[in-house]
Every structure is written in structure tokens, then in C-alpha cells.
Amino acid sequence: MLNKTLKQLAAQLAAKEISAVELATEYLARIDALNPQLNALISVDREKTLAEAQAVDAARAAGQAGALAGVPLVHKDIFCQQGWKTSCGSKMLDNFISPYDAHVVEQCRKAGLVTLGRANMDEFAMGSSNENSFYGPVKNPWDLNAVPGGSSGGSAAAVAARLAPVATGTDTGGSIRQPAAFCGITGIKPTYGVVSRFGMIAYASSLDQGGPLAQTAEDCALLLNVMAGFDERDSTSLQRDKEDYTRDLAAPLSGLKIGLPKEYFAEGLAADVAKAIDAAIAEYRKLGAEVVEISLPNTKLAIPSYYVIAPAEASSNLSRFDGVRYGHRAAEYSGLADMYEQTRAEGFGWEVKRRILTGTYVLSHGYYDAYYLQAQKIRRIIADDFQKAFAQCDVIMGPVTPNTAWNLGEKNADPVAMYLEDIYTLGVNLAGLPGMSVPVGFGSNDRPVGLQIIGNYFSEAKMLNVAHRFQQVTDWHTRAPAL
Amino acid sequence: MQWEVVIGLEVHAQLSTQSKIFSTASTAFGAAPNTQTAVVDIALPGALPVMNKSAVEKAIRFGLAIGADINKKSVFARKNYFYPDLPKGYQISQFELPVVEHGAITIRVEPPKGEAYDKVVNLTRAHLEEDAGKSLHEDFHGMTGIDLNRAGTPLLEIVSEPDMRSAAEAVAYAKALHSIVTWIGICDGNMQEGSFRCDANVSVRPVGQKEFGTRREIKNLNSFKFLEQAINYEVRWQIDQIEDGHKIVQATVLFDPDTGETRMMRTKEDAHDYRYFPDPDLPPLMINDAWIERVKGEMPELPAAMQARFQSQYGIPAYDAATLTASKALAAYYEATVAAGADAKLASNWIMGEISAQLNREEKSIAECPVEAERLALMIKRIADSTINNKSAKDVLRWMWESPKTADELIAEHGLKQETDTGAIEAMIDGVLAANAAMVEEFKSGKEKAFNALVGQCMKAAKGKAPPAVVNEILRKKLG
Incomplete structure (x- = not known):
């Protein structure tokens, strides 16, 4: 039962072969059994979950349940959810019970999806290993010594370990794609503006984008149908007609032009990752796709550009956590400035402090032009590079990460080494493009490898089609870790 | 040494919108603390600002009223x-590209000495x-209260x-600006409530x-009074400092109305580095020509145009037209008076004269004038x-001020109606002439x-109720 997909579970619920309460109860049992070792979820509230499930069952009995009603999920702890602790992985918000729902949470609630719990994450979504959580690191279900990736590490680990069929996540520099790759599941970061950021705690506003994590591309499409849509409460939400992201899933891939950026296969890419990616590309050729070499010449510049822009925005976004109105406040302080200092010194972890300091520095008088403005120019150039590439191909493919999941603690002492692991994912966020991760095998250490699919703006349906067809002829996405 | 004073003003005009600039919370003044706050105003995690269109339109109005450039993109x-009453830890403003x-x-200008x-x-x-x-330092022993009702209220900084x-x-x-923003309906101009503040x-x-x-x-x-006092004090202080051999240090100061003095708040050295950068939550504000045209169509007639119209439409002198268009309410009162049948020039004289004088004595505005335009017109x-x-x-007029009676009622009540029957006036004059034969002789002898x-003598006999012009005319005729 727990290996089933969102689509299969929805069908069973609709046929009344199982009730939402029964399903939730099974998942809660698995969470009880496995979460203590995985640490994938921060909050579990059996009563709330069962109450939600009961309401769905009642709605179904009254003939008022939607197509996905009763399927359980976990929300990344970055999405405000009324009545739930919404900590964002931080001590700063350890006591924050949200009084309102994020747009994404509201949409899921309306669709009848049942909340199983709140997924662990790097504090304020800053991190690539999920080791920056106040609640401790998440373990990779494939290898408990490995990191699950970040920042949506809890979401990815929960889906991989079958603690939930699907999860919500967010991606600012790879935070959906990279943990999906490390945990051997499927995830998509939509075009910037497709999923409302209302109620999604901001890390870097111009880069943050919510999206689904699931076993299959088809499930991603189904959950994205729920999450996406215009929301007037987010000024960067795009006013477009509602799309059905499943509409092209079955379309044939003959004639599909796949661009392989040579910079994504250059020095730095581990041989075992390259091998798995090459095998996947070979599979696509069999499906009728053509492969062309393309160039994204400024790929390397994505790292410095991202690590200026994201911290700059974060330094301002996180100013509201000041101990005045909610969240953590230092127990002892003398005067206002000291209250701010003690509160923020106690409430934030090291990576968050590092990025606030970096961001504050690059926005300072005299440095703004040299860092922030320069980074914005590079951002433009990187976006232009992608547009030139899309003149030659329909989708871009490459690895999500240069290496498979590293060991817990391995890169903690050297933050820059960890930043360099983001090289293939950052460009997508800087350009605002959609990006996906699809499981395509395992590395030499038996840890999963993810294939990245990058599409042009609003081509999510096409990307999901490209991923789905691959999953029709391969079984990587059906593999589950032995726990 | 002769000194020249140089002054520039920054005015914060609170825009009179129903809701806040980036949230749906009400902007009404005087509610219980923290009751007019949406998630954006208390800066809950995940809250996002959404631009209030009405605030933009009010800014466009202002730009049109002063013949300014309205930027297509701001x-x-x-x-x-950081400050406790600034919930997000940043203020959303416009920096490099204003609207x-x-x-x-x-x-x-009416200087204390010399001509206007x-x-x-x-x-x-x-x-x-x-x-x-607002930070409230009173009422909380050793603590500070925070009221976020005002947080997010739209301002136009001019x-x-x-x-x-x-x-x-x-x-x-400052007065001219105050008059413009209230005239075009973008600010209520209430200085006590802080709707219009000057730096x-x-x-x-x-x-x-x-x-x-x-x-x-x-x-x-x-207040305008404090503005004047503060500048005059500051100018004297600066001149004294320089003449005593000191240098002026760039600083921000506060005016204390109790002492009439300014005192230092902070110098440039300890000024903040505000780390301005474009707000990634708000796309650039784009204003196209169609929008500007629509706002133009909704603009009230501006004072200068109204002044010209008053001169041509009512045939009153430029001075009268300028005085009557000093405020929208005064102009409206004048127009209502004329529309109710009053002679245009007489109405102008009475409004600029007796009415204004009495309002001044009572420190009332024209909106509070107890004599409505219709009653004044009848008089x-x-x-x-x-x-x-x-x-x-x-x-x-004095009686109308005190009671709701009309001019006709008061004229009847006090028997003020002038004699208009020429026959009766003639008879009365005949009587006067007969009783004053000596005077008649004197007149006839030149x-x-x-x-x-x-x-x-005739006016006395008529007890003031005969129109002097008529009396004059008849008398001339009778005396030949």
C-alpha cells in the first residue's frame, strides 16, 4: 500500500476501497516507526491529521470529494499552516503557530489532501544538506550516513522512505531538485511566478519557488495542478489561465531535441554520475529524441551571482525576526539594541548568520554597485544564455549535482565547497526557468543519481511529459530504500 | 555680515485611501491599538505586500496638479x-526611481515686513x-507599547x-502644498493627526x-506655526554659531514647542546605512498614458483654472477670483450663493468681507459657517x-448667524422693509417740506x-426705511 503513487491512492479512495482515515493511519504508523531514525518530519499531530481525514471521508460520503481528496502529504515547514507550528527549521520560530494558511496549503486543503506532518528542512531554506536545521539533520533513507540534500531534505526523505506519497517543497537554488536527486525521487521547480509565494516564508524572494516532490512525474503533475495558479496576494504571481499539467504526459518524444550543455559535463562531474546520466540520455535516444551539444558559457558565474543576490535578499527578509512580535526572544537583555542582538544571536544558526552577514555586506554603501548590481547583470547574462540555448533545443538535460549524496558532516567545515555543489541548479533559479530532477540510477556508492531536465518558461507540461515517458520505460522511480 | 537663508522642505502627506498601501487593513484613525493590522502589517512570516492602486492614482493626481513628470516606470x-515599530525591519519606499x-x-508670500x-x-x-x-512610551512602566495600526499607511513624500x-x-x-493636496482630494490635511508633516x-x-x-x-x-518658529530659531542659532567661529555639522534635529528651540537628534556620522535595494516582492510600478489620462479626467478643476473661470463667468475682478478660490470649500460656497440667485459681485463682497471676518473672529472654517449659501443669497x-x-x-446677517431664520423672516420681524411706494414717500416728503419752510428757502437762495x-429730515421721518436714492430723486424734483 505505502509504495503506491498519488494517482493509485486517489483511485482507491475514489472507489472507496480505502478511507482517508485508514490511509492516514497507515502512514502515521510508518512515520512513528521510521521518523525517529530519519528525522524527516519536525511536527506530527495525529489528532489534526485524523480530523482532516475524517472530514474528507465525510465529504466523500456526501459526494463532495475532489479527485485527489484523502491522499495524504507532508508540507515543508516553510509553508505557513494555520494551527501548525511553522518553524522553517529555525529556533527563531520554534514557538510560532501560524494563524494563517499559505496559498499552497490553502489549495491543498481545498483539494482534500490530508496533512501528515511538517517536513524538516535547512533553517530558512539555507543549505544543501539539511544539516542546518535546528531540529537536527535528516538522514538519507538510502544510506543513513548520507545527507538527503537540502533544503527540502525532509520532504524528499519522507517521499523516498514512503512516509508520504507526495510532499511540497521549495527551490531557491536547487532545494527541490537536489534533495530529489539525492533521495532518488522526482521533483519539479516550476517557472518563477507559477506557484504563489503567499505564506511561504521568504529566503530570497526573487528566486524562491514552491513545487511538488513525488515518486513519479505523473504525481508531480497532479500535485502541481493543485499548487499552481494565480494568487492576487503575491505580486509576483503570474496571471495566466489555469493549466492541466497532465495534459501532455503521454505525448511521444520522437523528434524531441535535447540540448546537453558542455559546461555541465566538464571537469568536476563525478564519473559515476556521468555514467548514469549518459545511460539516461541513451534511453531518450531510443525513445526517438535527438541530442545536440549546446553551451551555457557563464555557468560558473551562477555561483558568485547567486551567493550575492540570495544573501542580499535574505538579509532583509530575515530582519522581521527581531523578537518584538512573535518567535524567539532572548530571556535576558539590556535595552533595545541588546534585545535584537541577543535574540538574533540565539535564534539563528551559523549558516543563516553567515548569509545575513554576507547579504548585509554586499548591500552596504560603497559595495552595492560592485557586488549587488554586478550580480544582477550576471543574472541577466545567464538568462540570455538559456534563451540562446533554447533556440537550438526543446529541453536541456544534464546532472542535478556533480556528485551523489555526501556523508553527514563531510562538508560542514567548508561552506564554499558545499556552495560549489550547487553549480548545475543555480542558473535555473537566476533565470526563473522551470527545472526537474528525475531518478536515473545509482552511483558507485549506491546512492541515487538525478537527471536534471530544464525547460523554457511555462514548459512544465512538456518537461513532465519528457520525464513521464522515461519513467514508462525505466523503473528507477519505483525503487525504494530498504528500511 | 549679511546672511542668506536656504530652505528645502520634505512633506509627508498621508494619502486618504480606504486601505493601506500594501494590505487590505483599514487606514481609519483612532481605532484600538493593533486592531487594523493584516498579516502584512505585522510582518508575519510569509506575508507579502500588494500595491494599492488607489494610492498610485493619488500620486498621479498630485503629479498632474503641479505639472510634474509622472514616471512610466518607478x-x-x-x-x-531596525526599530520596534517597523515590523518588517525595512520600510518600503521609492529610492532611485520615484513615481x-x-x-x-x-x-x-506675505513677509512680516514689506509687500506680499x-x-x-x-x-x-x-x-x-x-x-x-507608533511606539508608545507612556502608560507602560519601564516598557514600550507598539501600535501597528499606522504601519503601512500610504504616504506621499514631497x-x-x-x-x-x-x-x-x-x-x-507648506500652506500652498497643503491647499493643493486637500483640494485634489488626496490627503485630509489634518495636521494634528499627522496627516501632513514637514521636515x-x-x-x-x-x-x-x-x-x-x-x-x-x-x-x-x-503645524505651520511650529514650522515658522523652528526655522527662525534654527536660522538664528546657525548664524550665531558661525559668527562665534564654530562650524555647522550636518545633523538631524528636533523642535521642542515648549522651549521654542531645536535640539540635536543625530549627526551624519551616526546616520544609518539603509542598504536600499529594489524590493523583490514588488514588480516595478508601470503607469501608461491611458491610466494618466483617466486620472486626468477624474481631476477636480484646479485653482488657477477656476480663478480664470470665475472672472469670465461671474465678471468679478482678479483679486476677488483669487481670494474666493483660496480653498475648494470657499469656492463652492461662493458658487452655491450665486447659483441661489445672488448678484455675483455683491456675493463676492459679502463673502470676502463680513462672512470671512466673522469666521476669522470665531476661528471657524467656511465649512462651519452657520449661514448657508441659500440664506445668504436671499439676503x-x-x-x-x-x-x-x-x-x-x-x-x-448677524441674526442669521445666531438663528436658522431667513432674511425675509428677520426683515419682517424687525420691520426693516424699506418703503418702496413712491406715492407714500412723496406724501412724507411733502410733509417734511411743509414743516421746514425755512430750509427750503435757504436752498432756493442757493x-x-x-x-x-x-x-x-426726510430719512428721519422715514425712520430709515425709505431708499435714499428715491428720496433724493423725489426731493430734487419737488424743489425744482
Whole structure:
């Protein structure tokens, strides 16, 4: 039962072969059994979950349940959810019970999806290993010594370990794609503006984008149908007609032009990752796709550009956590400035402090032009590079990460080494493009490898089609870790 | 040494929108603390700002009213600093690209000594921003209360060029600006409630020197009187400092109305680095020509245009037209009076004269005038048709001020109706002539003075109720 997909579970619920309460109860049992070792979820509230499930069952009995009603999920702890602790992985918000729902949470609630719990994450979504959580690191279900990736590490680990069929996540520099790759599941970061950021705690506003994590591309499409849509409460939400992201899933891939950026296969890419990616590309050729070499010449510049822009925005976004109105406040302080200092010194972890300091520095008088403005120019150039590439191909493919999941603690002492692991994912966020991760095998250490699919703006349906067809002829996405 | 004063003003006008600039919470003044706050206003995690269209339209209105450039693209920026009543830790404002730039207004300056004169003051810019909340230091022993009802209230910050050369000019400019923003309906102008607050940048330099002196900024002046007092104090202080051999240090100062002095708040050295950058939550504000045209179509007639129309439509002199268009309410009162049938020039005289004088004595605005335009019009009609003379009219106006009675009721009540039956007046005059034969003789022997004496006798006999012109005419006729 727990290996089933969102689509299969929805069908069973609709046929009344199982009730939402029964399903939730099974998942809660698995969470009880496995979460203590995985640490994938921060909050579990059996009563709330069962109450939600009961309401769905009642709605179904009254003939008022939607197509996905009763399927359980976990929300990344970055999405405000009324009545739930919404900590964002931080001590700063350890006591924050949200009084309102994020747009994404509201949409899921309306669709009848049942909340199983709140997924662990790097504090304020800053991190690539999920080791920056106040609640401790998440373990990779494939290898408990490995990191699950970040920042949506809890979401990815929960889906991989079958603690939930699907999860919500967010991606600012790879935070959906990279943990999906490390945990051997499927995830998509939509075009910037497709999923409302209302109620999604901001890390870097111009880069943050919510999206689904699931076993299959088809499930991603189904959950994205729920999450996406215009929301007037987010000024960067795009006013477009509602799309059905499943509409092209079955379309044939003959004639599909796949661009392989040579910079994504250059020095730095581990041989075992390259091998798995090459095998996947070979599979696509069999499906009728053509492969062309393309160039994204400024790929390397994505790292410095991202690590200026994201911290700059974060330094301002996180100013509201000041101990005045909610969240953590230092127990002892003398005067206002000291209250701010003690509160923020106690409430934030090291990576968050590092990025606030970096961001504050690059926005300072005299440095703004040299860092922030320069980074914005590079951002433009990187976006232009992608547009030139899309003149030659329909989708871009490459690895999500240069290496498979590293060991817990391995890169903690050297933050820059960890930043360099983001090289293939950052460009997508800087350009605002959609990006996906699809499981395509395992590395030499038996840890999963993810294939990245990058599409042009609003081509999510096409990307999901490209991923789905691959999953029709391969079984990587059906593999589950032995726990 | 002769000193020249240089003043530039920054005015914060609170825009009279229903809801806040980036949230749906109400902007009404005086509610219980923290009751008018949406998730954006208390800066909950995940809350996002959404631009209030009405605030933008009010900024466009202002730009149109002062002949400014309305930027097709303007950008919201974050001004970062920590303060308990600034919930997000940054204020959303406009920095590099404001919504309105340039423009000018003509002010009428009435200096303490010398003739009144007109002067053009240029504006640098006007930009949209949000207000902060309030810190309440009283009522909380050793603690500070925070009220976020005001947080997110829309403001238009209007920045002038350093064009003013005296406190009188600064006050005239502030008053003119106040009149414009209230006239075009973008600000209620209530200075006590903080809807219109001034910061004054003041410096002095020797007459003839080109470079500006070092300025000090006086913050948060919320009355014209304080603006004048603060500038005058600051100017004297700066001149004294320089003449005593000290240098002026750039600083922000506060005016204390109790002592009439300014005192230092902070110098430039300890000024914040606000780390401005474009707000990634708000796309650039784009204003197209169609939008500007639509707002233009909704604009009320501006004072200058109304003044010209008053001259041509009502045939009143330029001075009258200028005075009557000093405020929208006064102009409306005048137009209503004329529309109710009053002679245009008589109405102008009475409104600029007796009505204004009485309102001034009672420190009332025209909106609070107890005599409605219709009642005033009737009284003026009774002057024009000679029912009452000017002297009686003054009494009638005074009584109308105190009671809701009409001019006709008061004229009847007090028996003020003038005699208009010429037969009766003739008979009365005949009686006077018969009783004053000696005076008649004097007149006939060429003493013109005697005529005036006879008129006086006639008026006395008529108890003031005969129109003097009619009495004169009949008397002339009878005496040949």
C-alpha cells in the first residue's frame, strides 16, 4: 500500500476501497516507526491529521470529494499552516503557530489532501544538506550516513522512505531538485511566478519557488495542478489561465531535441554520475529524441551571482525576526539594541548568520554597485544564455549535482565547497526557468543519481511529459530504500 | 555680515485611501491599538505586500496638479533599519526611481515686513512609501507599547528644491502644498493627526556665496506655526554659531514647542546605512498614458483654472477670483450663493468681507459657517431689490448667524422693509417740506447744504426705511 503513487491512492479512495482515515493511519504508523531514525518530519499531530481525514471521508460520503481528496502529504515547514507550528527549521520560530494558511496549503486543503506532518528542512531554506536545521539533520533513507540534500531534505526523505506519497517543497537554488536527486525521487521547480509565494516564508524572494516532490512525474503533475495558479496576494504571481499539467504526459518524444550543455559535463562531474546520466540520455535516444551539444558559457558565474543576490535578499527578509512580535526572544537583555542582538544571536544558526552577514555586506554603501548590481547583470547574462540555448533545443538535460549524496558532516567545515555543489541548479533559479530532477540510477556508492531536465518558461507540461515517458520505460522511480 | 537663508522642505502627506498601501487593513484613525493590522502589517512570516492602486492614482493626481513628470516606470525599494515599530525591519519606499519628478508651484508670500509677492518653488520629486507604526512610551512602566495600526499607511513624500529663502516663504510653500493636496482630494490635511508633516532642511550662507552652507534637518513639524518658529530659531542659532567661529555639522534635529528651540537628534556620522535595494516582492510600478489620462479626467478643476473661470463667468475682478478660490470649500460656497440667485459681485463682497471676518473672529472654517449659501443669497437679493439697505443687511446677517431664520423672516420681524411706494414717500416728503419752510428757502437762495439737511429730515421721518436714492430723486424734483 505505502509504495503506491498519488494517482493509485486517489483511485482507491475514489472507489472507496480505502478511507482517508485508514490511509492516514497507515502512514502515521510508518512515520512513528521510521521518523525517529530519519528525522524527516519536525511536527506530527495525529489528532489534526485524523480530523482532516475524517472530514474528507465525510465529504466523500456526501459526494463532495475532489479527485485527489484523502491522499495524504507532508508540507515543508516553510509553508505557513494555520494551527501548525511553522518553524522553517529555525529556533527563531520554534514557538510560532501560524494563524494563517499559505496559498499552497490553502489549495491543498481545498483539494482534500490530508496533512501528515511538517517536513524538516535547512533553517530558512539555507543549505544543501539539511544539516542546518535546528531540529537536527535528516538522514538519507538510502544510506543513513548520507545527507538527503537540502533544503527540502525532509520532504524528499519522507517521499523516498514512503512516509508520504507526495510532499511540497521549495527551490531557491536547487532545494527541490537536489534533495530529489539525492533521495532518488522526482521533483519539479516550476517557472518563477507559477506557484504563489503567499505564506511561504521568504529566503530570497526573487528566486524562491514552491513545487511538488513525488515518486513519479505523473504525481508531480497532479500535485502541481493543485499548487499552481494565480494568487492576487503575491505580486509576483503570474496571471495566466489555469493549466492541466497532465495534459501532455503521454505525448511521444520522437523528434524531441535535447540540448546537453558542455559546461555541465566538464571537469568536476563525478564519473559515476556521468555514467548514469549518459545511460539516461541513451534511453531518450531510443525513445526517438535527438541530442545536440549546446553551451551555457557563464555557468560558473551562477555561483558568485547567486551567493550575492540570495544573501542580499535574505538579509532583509530575515530582519522581521527581531523578537518584538512573535518567535524567539532572548530571556535576558539590556535595552533595545541588546534585545535584537541577543535574540538574533540565539535564534539563528551559523549558516543563516553567515548569509545575513554576507547579504548585509554586499548591500552596504560603497559595495552595492560592485557586488549587488554586478550580480544582477550576471543574472541577466545567464538568462540570455538559456534563451540562446533554447533556440537550438526543446529541453536541456544534464546532472542535478556533480556528485551523489555526501556523508553527514563531510562538508560542514567548508561552506564554499558545499556552495560549489550547487553549480548545475543555480542558473535555473537566476533565470526563473522551470527545472526537474528525475531518478536515473545509482552511483558507485549506491546512492541515487538525478537527471536534471530544464525547460523554457511555462514548459512544465512538456518537461513532465519528457520525464513521464522515461519513467514508462525505466523503473528507477519505483525503487525504494530498504528500511 | 549679511546672511542668506536656504530652505528645502520634505512633506509627508498621508494619502486618504480606504486601505493601506500594501494590505487590505483599514487606514481609519483612532481605532484600538493593533486592531487594523493584516498579516502584512505585522510582518508575519510569509506575508507579502500588494500595491494599492488607489494610492498610485493619488500620486498621479498630485503629479498632474503641479505639472510634474509622472514616471512610466518607478521602483519600490527597501530601506533597511531596525526599530520596534517597523515590523518588517525595512520600510518600503521609492529610492532611485520615484513615481513623480519635477513640477513647480507658485506661492504667495506675505513677509512680516514689506509687500506680499509671488514666487515659484520647484519640486524635486514625490514618492510613495509606507508609514511606520507608533511606539508608545507612556502608560507602560519601564516598557514600550507598539501600535501597528499606522504601519503601512500610504504616504506621499514631497521633496522641494532648496528654493525658499525665509521662514515666511517656507510657510507659504507648506500652506500652498497643503491647499493643493486637500483640494485634489488626496490627503485630509489634518495636521494634528499627522496627516501632513514637514521636515525642513535649513542652512545659511553669506549673501553672494554660491555654495550652500551645511544643512541641518528639522524633523516632524506638524503645524505651520511650529514650522515658522523652528526655522527662525534654527536660522538664528546657525548664524550665531558661525559668527562665534564654530562650524555647522550636518545633523538631524528636533523642535521642542515648549522651549521654542531645536535640539540635536543625530549627526551624519551616526546616520544609518539603509542598504536600499529594489524590493523583490514588488514588480516595478508601470503607469501608461491611458491610466494618466483617466486620472486626468477624474481631476477636480484646479485653482488657477477656476480663478480664470470665475472672472469670465461671474465678471468679478482678479483679486476677488483669487481670494474666493483660496480653498475648494470657499469656492463652492461662493458658487452655491450665486447659483441661489445672488448678484455675483455683491456675493463676492459679502463673502470676502463680513462672512470671512466673522469666521476669522470665531476661528471657524467656511465649512462651519452657520449661514448657508441659500440664506445668504436671499439676503443679498433683498439688498439688490432695495428691500433693505447695507446697514440693515449687516444686522440681518448677524441674526442669521445666531438663528436658522431667513432674511425675509428677520426683515419682517424687525420691520426693516424699506418703503418702496413712491406715492407714500412723496406724501412724507411733502410733509417734511411743509414743516421746514425755512430750509427750503435757504436752498432756493442757493445754499446747496440745505438740500442735505432736508434729505436728513426726510430719512428721519422715514425712520430709515425709505431708499435714499428715491428720496433724493423725489426731493430734487419737488424743489425744482
